[in-house]
Amino acid sequence: MREIDALNRPMVRRVVRAGFLGAGAAIGVMVLVAVSGLAEWWVVLLGAVLGSMLGSLVGRALRPIGERFFGIATNARLLELANPSYPLLRDLIVRAPGTYTHSVVTAYLAEAGAHVVGANALLTRVGAYYHDVGKLMRPEFFFENLCGGQNPHDKARPERSAEIIHQHVADGVSLAEDYHLPSEVIAIIEQHHGTSLVRYFYRKAAEGDASIFEADFRYHGRHPQTKEAGLVMLADSAEAAVRALRTPRDDEVESTVRRVIGERLSDGQLDESTLTTADIDRLAEAFSRMLISMYHPRLEYPGESHRSEHVDIRHQPSRA
Ligand SMILES: [Fe+2]
Ligand SMILES: [Fe+2]
Numbered sequence: 149m150r151e152i153d154a155l156n157r158p159m160v161r162r163v164v165r166a167g168f169l170g171a172g173a174a175i176g177v178m179v180l181v182a183v184s185g186l187a188e189w190w191v192v193l194l195g196a197v198l199g200s201m202l203g204s205l206v207g208r209a210l211r212p213i214g215e216r217f218f219g220i221a222t223n224a225r226l227l228e229l230a231n232p233s234y235p236l237l238r239d240l241i242v243r244a245p246g247t248y249t250h251s252v253v254t255a256y257l258a259e260a261g262a263h264v265v266g267a268n269a270l271l272t273r274v275g276a277y278y279h280d281v282g283k284l285m286r287p288e289f290f291f292e293n294l295c296g297g298q299n300p301h302d303k304a305r306p307e308r309s310a311e312i313i314h315q316h317v318a319d320g321v322s323l324a325e326d327y328h329l330p331s332e333v334i335a336i337i338e339q340h341h342g343t344s345l346v347r348y349f350y351r352k353a354a355e356g357d358a359s360i361f362e363a364d365f366r367y368h369g370r371h372p373q374t375k376e377a378g379l380v381m382l383a384d385s386a387e388a389a390v391r392a393l394r395t396p397r398d399d400e401v402e403s404t405v406r407r408v409i410g411e412r413l414s415d416g417q418l419d420e421s422t423l424t425t426a427d428i429d430r431l432a433e434a435f436s437r438m439l440i441s442m443y444h445p446r447l448e449y450p451g452e453s454h455r456s457e458h459v460d461i462r463h464q465p466s467r468a
Pocket of ligand 1: 250254279280384
């Protein structure tokens with residue numbers, strides 16, 4: 149039922165329209181042939197039935213080729229990509245488990261947001277699953293994968309760290325192209341940071357050098373061009389910011405979500421996304437509600453240590 153709700157409605161409309169046009173054309177040809185007397189009526193009828201069956205079979209056989217080589221985002225292809233056993237996603241689970249967890253939570257938020265603003269929920273979810281796939285190239289440079297180990301950024305200059313962080317967008321696009329992911333999913337990967345600032349390393353660099361340019365610490369991507377890409381950007385930022393809080397109260401979660409979304413908005417990142425101010429307000433509310441329920445501290449039972457386990461999981465910030 150969930151998948152039916154998530155159907156790509158414009159695509160369904162296109163398919164239905166194409167079906168009616170095809171049927172109309174076939175009936176037209178049948179009538180012409182029958183009227184012209186070139187063949188008996190039953191020969192025309194038999195030809196139409198066999199032709200439509202053959203067309204359906206050929207269409208089914210050619211669909212995977214169209215999906216893979218022309219990057220067409222059919223619902224079947226998106227559902228295939230949403231399966232955790234898809235090779236690229238499986239790689240992410242094994243080699244960058246922190247990033248995979250972050251992507252799943254981002255997808256959960258973004259998909260719910262898609263229902264709120266009337267975007268394509270299935271495409272949004274799949275785009276969120278793959279948005280950070282470029283981190284596979286250097287998983288250890290992203291905070292969510294450190295697991296208490298040595299932070300390689302400690303030995304790098306902030307400029308170099310920012311370059312490595314920026315690179316995960318281009319690497320993600322390149323990996324997605326290698327796997328023939330649909331162009332709509334590749335666009336989400338390319339646009340999920342827009343031209344936003346890698347603030348942590350910018351501040352670190354600016355502390356010791358007044359001649360640092362903010363522009364050098366900005367991503368080189370495109371602003372989100374669709375609601376789906378805008379949703380992934382906002383869900384990604386909200387999830388990372390809330391996870392970085394240690395033991396947030398409900399009002400802190402909401403103020404963090406609103407602050408992060410407000411920063412993206414005032415930075416012009418959502419100007420081309422077609423999300424309206426009313427949409428963004430409803431998204432902030434929906435994301436806050438979901439994040440509060442996810443990160444709400446659970447009851448502590450007698451004999452347990454002061455801090456609960458799941459609070460520990462979220463203390464590492466993800467800034468990419
Ligand atoms: Fe992310
Ligand atoms: Fe990212």
